[in-house]
Amino acid sequence: MIRVALIGNPNVGKSLIFNNLTGGRAHVGNWPGKTVEKKVGKCVHKGVEMEIIDLPGVYSLTARSVDELIARDFIVEEKPDVVVDIADASNLERNLYLTVQLIELEANVVVALNKSDLAMDMGYEIDADELSRLLGVPVVPTVATTKQGMEELKDAIVKAARERKKSPLKIDYGRRAEALIERLEELIRKDPMLSQRYPTRWLAVRLLEGDEDVLRKVRGSAVWPEVAEVIR
């Protein structure tokens, strides 16, 4: 069975896509220890069984709100087979921020470019193939309201789960920052407790950004004194 997490900014049509994929049947509970609703549904596509987990709607993965922390922890700790990122085509720039963060987290991302019809109404079209090439992940145009693109999305999920390709995308943070990232990555690799659990580059960047949750995770490590020296 393939475990698929659905993520996206608020108001992108995530619930609709969840319903389209699962036929509306969902097991509703709470995230452990949280008052945030957790929805899990099932989907069978061409004989392949999928479990669909609906993550909270978030703009980013900075772990500053409960919603962001739930979404991030699920992706980092539970490592779902595929993460479907639902992006609003009519507001692409803002939505891609989450996409980029998911790729940095080395999730197995499939982008559903939703509201494609709305973008067309506004007078433009998005080159999904070019977007896929630039991000290094599959991109499927969808219109959740009319169930357009749902079959293609399921195909892409199954394919991504089978191939497990890692996006080669690396954002260039500039010479000085890259030097720091490299030094941190070297340190992180010395501690298998860290390097086996988390993507090293993601961890390094988050350390530099001063992410409280990540700092807490690294503080317990033997390499912390050296890390602290770098991010001081």
Next chain:
Amino acid sequence: MSGLKAELGEEPEAYFVEKRYEFIKRVVSRVFKGKRRLTLSDLLDRVFLHRGLGIPIFLALWWALFRFTFDVSAPLSDAIDMFFGWLGDVARDGIANPWLASFVADGICAGFGSVLVFIPPIFFLFFGLAILEDSGYLARAAFVMDRALYKLGLHGRSFIPMLLGFGCNIPGVMACRTIEREEDRILTILVNPLMSCSARLPVYVLIGGAVLGAYAAAGVYSMYILGIALAVCMALLFRHTIPYFKGRRSMFIMELPVYTRPTLRSLLRHMYERGVLFLRKAGTIIFSVMVVVWFLATHPWSATAGGELVENSYVAMLGKALEPLVRPLGFDWRAVAALFFGFLAKEIVVETFGILLGVEEQALTSAIAQLFTPVTGLAFMAFTLIYMPCVATIGVIYRETNSVKWTVFTVVYGLLLAYAVAFVIVSVGHALGYP
């Protein structure tokens, strides 16, 4: 994180966010086919969010709101004031028992009057704010100001409350509601009373005019600058010393809503809901304190000859008891009593001096000149600016923070800071050879 900040040239978090957006912009520019038609919202944003024009436009709009609020409401406030003054006179003439007459006229009528005069500015302010908010502009204003304020330890949205504070701290504190995160909101509330409200101006004008001579205007103006400087310093100080405010400020990720034409219905509803809240909560506090102060200023009843001789009242006793405390600042018991009344509403300081010195408005200036030297006068002005907010503001601070602790904190830090600043002014003045 200071070494890292120097290495990257700015706040690390902002640096990485910017780099990601740079990448995204490049991606977006390559995947767009066709041209996105410009909407009216886009065109407005080009102007309102313009790097150079954004802030001047915001300041102009704020100024318009400010003038609208206080100019439109001023005649109404005056009318309310006059009405309760007249009602008080009627009561005084109509009630035979002098104690009861004084209680009804100076206690109840003056008390109600002092609450109700705030209603016009508050309702108009919330009406104006609702226009800016419902139209979608307020989100843009906060966005434009965020960068400058971030450096000062405040939040983008704290700008509007601070500006409103120049008119009156009450709407200033209430406007803090637009700040979502509680820590940011409370910090902005705490420093808001340092914005010199319009009620303090008469005090500056009286004292400055009496003792500063040709430098009166400069003295008055310096109070406004002093207030701003202290607000910034205090915000930074609290942010770095009080654990509650420590930690990371929320980055400013906000959705800019599409501009819409506000409906009159929703504007009126906003205005009414917020205005009534003020009446119910703060109103009861202001009113009860007014009655207490009436009592203190007119009793013991026989010693004050039925409220006529204030210098024999409890307030005067209090002033005299506290006089040793303020003697290092060069103030006497009358200044203490005036400040005590100023706690009701700062403009009352002027009227109190009038009563305590037993002179009419015209002779007041020369009488004040006897009371203060230029140095102690300036110190008194600064003290009036900084010391505890007026009772109405305190009521609203309690209401908005929903915390006795923060309310008491505001009062205590204000008093201590006022004393410290006044003391520095007096010491430096004396050291420079001024009396």
